Amino acid sequence: xxxxxxxxxxxxxxxxxxxxxxxxxxxxxxxxxxxxxxxxxxxxxxxxxxxxxxxxxxxxxxxxxxxxxxxxxxxxxxxxxxxxxxxxxxxxxxxxxxxxxxxxxxxxxxxxxxxxxxxxxxxxxxxxxxxxxxxxxxxxxxxxxxxxxxxxxxxxxxxxxxxxxxxxxxxxxxxxxxxxxxxxxxxxxxxxxxxxxxxxxxxxxxxxxxxxxxxxxxxxxxxxxxxxxxxxxxxxxxxxxxxxxxxxxxxxxxxxxxxxxxxxxxxxxxxxxxxxxxxxxxxxxxxxxxxxxxxxxxxxxxxxxxxxxxxxxxxxxxxxxxxxxxxxxxxxxxxxxxxxxxxxxxxxxxxxxxxxxxxxxxxxxxxxxxxxxxxxxxxxxxxxxxxxxxxxxxxxxxxxxxxxxxxxxxxxx
Numbered sequence: 001x002x003x004x005x006x007x008x009x010x011x012x013x014x015x016x017x018x019x020x021x022x023x024x025x026x027x028x029x030x031x032x033x034x035x036x037x038x039x040x041x042x043x044x045x046x047x048x049x050x051x052x053x054x055x056x057x058x059x060x061x062x063x064x065x066x067x068x069x070x071x072x073x074x075x076x077x078x079x080x081x082x083x084x085x086x087x088x089x090x091x092x093x094x095x096x097x098x099x100x101x102x103x104x105x106x107x108x109x110x111x112x113x114x115x116x117x118x119x120x121x122x123x124x125x126x127x128x129x130x131x132x133x134x135x136x137x138x139x140x141x142x143x144x145x146x147x148x149x150x151x152x153x154x155x156x157x158x159x160x161x162x163x164x165x166x167x168x169x170x171x172x173x174x175x176x177x178x179x180x181x182x183x184x185x186x187x188x189x190x191x192x193x194x195x196x197x198x199x200x201x202x203x204x205x206x207x208x209x210x211x212x213x214x215x216x217x218x219x220x221x222x223x224x225x226x227x228x229x230x231x232x233x234x235x236x237x238x239x240x241x242x243x244x245x246x247x248x249x250x251x252x253x254x255x256x257x258x259x260x261x262x263x264x265x266x267x268x269x270x271x272x273x274x275x276x277x278x279x280x281x282x283x284x285x286x287x288x289x290x291x292x293x294x295x296x297x298x299x300x301x302x303x304x305x306x307x308x309x310x311x312x313x314x315x316x317x318x319x320x321x322x323x324x325x326x327x328x329x330x331x332x333x334x335x336x337x338x339x340x341x342x343x344x345x346x347x348x349x350x351x352x353x354x355x356x357x358x359x360x361x362x363x364x365x366x367x368x369x370x371x372x373x374x375x376x377x378x379x380x381x382x383x384x385x386x387x388x389x390x391x392x393x394x395x396x397x398x399x400x401x402x403x404x405x406x407x408x409x410x411x412x413x
Contacts, residue, residue, distance in 0.1 A: 006069070013038070013065050028072040030060070040068040042075045042085065055086045090191055104189050106150060106180070107143040110134050113183045120274060130176060137162065137173045147181065148190040155195045156204035163205050174201070217338030218331075220346035224396040229329060236300060237325045239293050240308040240317065244336060246290045246391055248343040248361055250277070251336050255316050257307040264291060267384075271363075282363045285384035287391040343390060351389060357382045 005025030012022075013030055021041070022030040029041045040057035057063065057071040075085040104112075110130075118127045135143075141158045142150055155177055162170045178196035185191065193200060218226055223245070230238055230245075244254050253271050262269050269284040276282050286294075297307060304314035318324075322336035340362060347358040361383045 008065060010065055013060060024065070024069070024072075026069075026072060026076065028057075028068060030068075040071070042072050044075070044079060044085070053084070053086045055089060087192065102189065103146045103148075104184070105143065106145055106147050107139055109147050109184050109189065110138075110180050113180045116183070133169075133173055134176060134180075137169075138177055142177070147184045150181070150190075150195050152193075152195040152197070152200040152204060156201055159201070160205060174198075216334045217341035217345070218334045220342050220350070220393075223342060223346070223394050226331075227394050228397075233325060233329065236297065236302070236308050236311050237317065237321045239297055241322050241325055241336060241339075243290060243293045243308070244322070245339045245343075245394060246287060246293065247284050247387070248340055248390070249284060249363075250340070251319065251322055253282075254308060255306075255319065255321075258305045259307055260305070262286075262294065262307065264294065267291065276363060278363060280363075283380060285380060285387050287388050289391040289395065290387075346390065346393060347386070350393070351386065353382065353386050357386055361386055 008022065008024040008030060016036065017030075017032045017038075019032050019034045019036075022032065024030065027042050027044050029043055031039050031041050033039075038060040040060060040063060042055045042057055043052070044055075045052050055075065057068050057075075060068075063071070078085045078088055114127050114130050121127065138158050141154060145154070155174070158177070159170050159174055162173075174196050178194055181190070181194045181196055185194070227242070227245070230242055240254050243249075244251060247254075247269070249271075253275065256275055257269070257271070261271060264286070267286045269286055271282045271284065273279050273281045294307070300311065302309050302311055302314060306314070306316050308317060309315060310317050326332060326334060326336070344358065344362065347353060347361075348355075351358075357379050360379050
């Protein structure tokens with residue numbers, strides 16, 4: 001049976017009706033509000049965005065039944081052409097408003113965004129790094145363009161020359177353009193999808209297999225021999241690296257750690273979300289060995305809010321402090337970040353802890369979405385035992401034959 005169309009007539013529309021929706025056919029509805037107000041709606045499923053939409057076609061009697069049908073017919077034609085009528089309507093309204101004077105170029109938007117975010121960035125160099133990156137790569141193509149005129153083809157034009165030769169830089173440029181564009185949309189300087197979105201750029205950039213570069217790491221069997229040598233090195237840098245190893249955290253987490261994040265009574269270090277790579281707060285259980293390191297830091301009597309400050313300035317240590325220390329130890333073949341791999345390899349090959357406990361100790365996102373949905377907690381009790389076992393392993397003294405002798409080193413201050 002054919003679907004009925006043109007169900008409504010002028011008499012029905014003009015009469016008093018209870019609140020609700022009254023179909024005319026072909027996706028057109030008369031909407032009657034609780035107070036008796038009436039308006040026209042076009043309701044449709046959009047395959048482009050995969051969801052149902054309702055688009056207003058105007059109020060009654062400002063727009064008659066005939067005019068509403070004409071508007072609905074135009075919307076159906078837009079759908080037939082592969083467009084989303086609601087998006088087209090929003091874009092048209094946005095363009096009209098922008099052309100009325102609310103226009104900003106990409107260069108202006110980038111500067112406004114950097115000024116807004118700078119106070120929250122922990123690294124004082126970040127604002128200039130952002131400016132330099134965008135000025136070098138994005139501004140030649142996008143700088144003078146109004147942000148509402150920028151699409152994914154223009155962003156691809158920025159990235160294509162460096163996509164294969166400077167992949168890490170290209171991805172950084174992409175992320176920064178995307179952040180500026182998100183801000184522009186929030187400020188209503190533009191509408192629609194973010195033109196720097198990876199999905200929109202996928203078919204516009206050269207295909208390449210992304211190579212994962214693993215940081216050179218110390219084999220876990222050598223950590224027991226390494227720790228006494230590290231402890232023998234003087235200065236705060238040695239204590240900071242020991243703390244990095246014992247907590248399996250990142251260099252930046254420790255560099256910018258402040259005493260207010262440390263609860264020695266509860267034996268916890270809480271790293272705030274804004275400093276985490278995952279942008280989620282991370283709680284680190286502190287072992288006896290880690291707490292002993294903190295006591296040694298306090299004995300240095302350096303006045304600073306930072307836990308591991310530069311002993312001359314009291315500010316955060318240089319990002320290369322660990323590399324410099326390893327160089328002095330003749331261990332340039334490994335990296336500080338590699339100690340996380342040392343911990344991960346030990347946990348996989350020696351310990352019997354589940355993978356999700358280990359991954360959460362490293363502040364990694366659980367990649368299995370189903371598993372992650374069920375693990376709402378932070379597994380703190382299990383992670384506390386894991387880190388205690390790791391500290392004990394780091395304290396094992398290797399014998400001359402290469403076997404580890406189960407003998408804990410003195411870790412108290």
